Amino acid sequence: MIAPSILSADFARLAEATDAVRGADWLHVDVMDAHFVPNLTIGLPVVEDLLKATDIPVDCHLMIDDPDRWAIGYAEAGAHNVTVHVEAAREPVKIAKDLRAAGAKAGLSVKPKTPLEPYVELLRHFDTLLVMSVEPGFGGQKFMPDVLDKVRLARAKVDAGELSVLVEIDGGINTETIEQAAEAGVDCFVAGSAVYGADDPARAVAALREVAARARGKTQERIRGEAT
Ligand code: DX5
Ligand code: ZN
Numbered sequence: 001m002i003a004p005s006i007l008s009a010d011f012a013r014l015a016e017a018t019d020a021v022r023g024a025d026w027l028h029v030d031v032m033d034a035h036f037v038p039n040l041t042i043g044l045p046v047v048e049d050l051l052k053a054t055d056i057p058v059d060c061h062l063m064i065d066d067p068d069r070w071a072i073g074y075a076e077a078g079a080h081n082v083t084v085h086v087e088a089a090r091e092p093v094k095i096a097k098d099l100r101a102a103g104a105k106a107g108l109s110v111k112p113k114t115p116l117e118p119y120v121e122l123l124r125h126f127d128t129l130l131v132m133s134v135e136p137g138f139g140g141q142k143f144m145p146d147v148l149d150k151v152r153l154a155r156a157k158v159d160a161g162e163l164s165v166l167v168e169i170d171g172g173i174n175t176e177t178i179e180q181a182a183e184a185g186v187d188c189f190v191a192g193s194a195v196y197g198a199d200d201p202a203r204a205v206a207a208l209r210e211v212a213a214r215a216r217g218k219t220q221e222r223i224r225g226e227a228t
Helices: 014-019 044-053 067-077 092-101 145-159 177-184 201-227
Strands: 002-004 027-032 058-063 081-085 105-110 128-132 166-170 188-191
Touching: 002 027, 002 201, 014 044, 027 044, 044 058, 044 067, 058 067, 058 105, 067 081, 067 092, 081 092, 081 128, 092 105, 128 145, 145 166, 145 177, 177 188, 177 201, 188 201
Parallel strands: 002 188, 027 058, 058 081, 081 105, 105 128, 128 166, 166 188
Antiparallel strands: none
8 A cells, every 4th residue: 555645745735736646545644743743734624624625545644742632633534544653642542442433543653763562462452553764753854774673573463363453654665665665564655755756646656556566475475485
């Protein structure tokens, strides 16, 4: 799955930005509050209007303090998936239950330096795991390959039937870096500058999808080969 991040789109033309990525699986919306991260973007009123402007399922990534108070509003507005940061959430299990009760998927995100092991049990309550591959706050940063160990851990738990999260990655994804992320077992790739920095964003989405599918196919072939 490919989820273009509108952080790299023209904020004065958000409806056009959603039209430009027809065929994308999710539309990734970065909500930042200038407290949890040193940047400020958009909040609930803009997301509500965006939901009316597109049929693409909206994936809200909340980089905000106090998600215990604010996350539910995005689910009630109709977001498909709402992700909160484990570093900011006080009662993550309650957040996940409330999000699901409101009809959304519940996502949990870890910053690059946050380990995953302590949160594996917690992930049983969530539908998606968002592994940050840059420090959250800005688009256009360089991919941090070290975080792929967390992807591999999550993939192994999912494949073993211990977890059932969708594994998402966010930050520095382009047609080069997506290959290693796909091999590590990512299901959903967020890409901002690689999509909206391209002349044809829809084509950029298709190109990312193709490279990821090929890399994932190669890995599965290898696993099958090792098993026989
Ligand atoms: C960063 C955001 C990302 C950002 C990714 O804090 O969470 O979603 O848009 O942008 P690129 O793909 O340019 O790294
Ligand atoms: Zn994001």
